[in-house]
Amino acid sequence: MTLAFRAYSNSVRVAAVYSMTDISNPSRSSGQPKGERLEEARLRQQAIGVKLRHMFDEVVNEPVPDEFLEILRRADKRAPEGGDA
Amino acid sequence: MSGATNPPPKPPSADDDAFKRELVTLIPHLRAFARTLTGDPTAADDLAQDAMMKAWDARASYLMGTNMKAWTFMILRNQFYSEKRRSWRQSQLDQEAAERTLVAVDDPESPVALDELRLALATLPEEQREALILVGAGGFAYEEAADICQCAVGTVKSRVSRARKALQATLEKGGYARDGRAAGDAMRSILAAADRLAGVRT
Numbered sequence: 001m002t003l004a005f006r007a008y009s010n011s012v013r014v015a016a017v018y019s020m021t022d023i024s025n026p027s028r029s030s031g032q033p034k035g036e037r038l039e040e041a042r043l044r045q046q047a048i049g050v051k052l053r054h055m056f057d058e059v060v061n062e063p064v065p066d067e068f069l070e071i072l073r074r075a076d077k078r079a080p081e082g083g084d085a
Numbered sequence: 086m087s088g089a090t091n092p093p094p095k096p097p098s099a100d101d102d103a104f105k106r107e108l109v110t111l112i113p114h115l116r117a118f119a120r121t122l123t124g125d126p127t128a129a130d131d132l133a134q135d136a137m138m139k140a141w142d143a144r145a146s147y148l149m150g151t152n153m154k155a156w157t158f159m160i161l162r163n164q165f166y167s168e169k170r171r172s173w174r175q176s177q178l179d180q181e182a183a184e185r186t187l188v189a190v191d192d193p194e195s196p197v198a199l200d201e202l203r204l205a206l207a208t209l210p211e212e213q214r215e216a217l218i219l220v221g222a223g224g225f226a227y228e229e230a231a232d233i234c235q236c237a238v239g240t241v242k243s244r245v246s247r248a249r250k251a252l253q254a255t256l257e258k259g260g261y262a263r264d265g266r267a268a269g270d271a272m273r274s275i276l277a278a279a280d281r282l283a284g285v286r287t
Binding site for chain 1: 105108109112113114116117120121130133134137138141202203217218221222223249252253256257272275276
């Protein structure tokens with residue numbers, strides 16, 4: 001009996017969610033089952049993730065300007081802090 | 086010996102050499118992180134160079150074998166925010182950088198989806214953007230990102246989650262029209278480009 005009630009209340013809740021999202025976003029979600037929409041949202045997030053990494057890696061893969069290594073080379077020749085001169 | 090005029094440099098230790106070798110491998114990553122923080126390539130390289138030198142000067146306080154990437158990212162981030170606080174011109178610089186970004190978007194040669202992602206990223210609050218970049222692009226765990234941003238792990242998680250939602254909403258809404266294409270195409274072009282990239286990658 002409890003189980004039956006839980007199943008019933010679940011289906012009511014699902015129906016409520018359905019109608020809510022259908023009203024708030026009629027063009028996109030009408031006629032599309034919930035699972036499919038969740039899957040779509042997941043795919044979209046995945047796609048953004050791929051692009052985000054690509055954007056970052058684009059810079060990582062650029063050749064490092066000589067300036068960086070030059071600065072680091074010069075750092076060696078600086079007198080140590082609190083130098084012993 | 087040879088350099089008679091200069092004070093003798095401290096003899097390079099094995100630790101210094103190892104430190105420097107690792108630091109050099111991190112330069113590309115520091116440049117990329119700086120680029121996402123400043124949004125401007127020139128300012129980003131200045132920032133990355135400053136951070137590199139700060140890291141070098143502070144090498145005595147770095148514990149070899151611990152996460153040097155996270156350590157240098159934290160230095161770079163602190164440098165960025167302290168400079169930003171100092172600079173009264175910052176809002177003006179931001180404006181100029183934003184205008185340059187917009188000009189870049191008008192370039193017909195530039196890859197569409199990436200520019201739209203950059204624009205959408207620029208609309209995020211700073212702390213959400215950096216959290217998303219660190220976790221979503223920089224390859225850091227939530228715990229490492231929390232160390233870098235000096236905040237709680239839960240804070241990073243919620244920032245990343247809010248950033249993802251906001252980014253998706255912005256891209257789907259397509260708040261900017263380009264080449265007369267219908268707004269909302271941004272998400273479609275990102276999906277298409279991501280498919281291509283995923284295909285290339287594997």
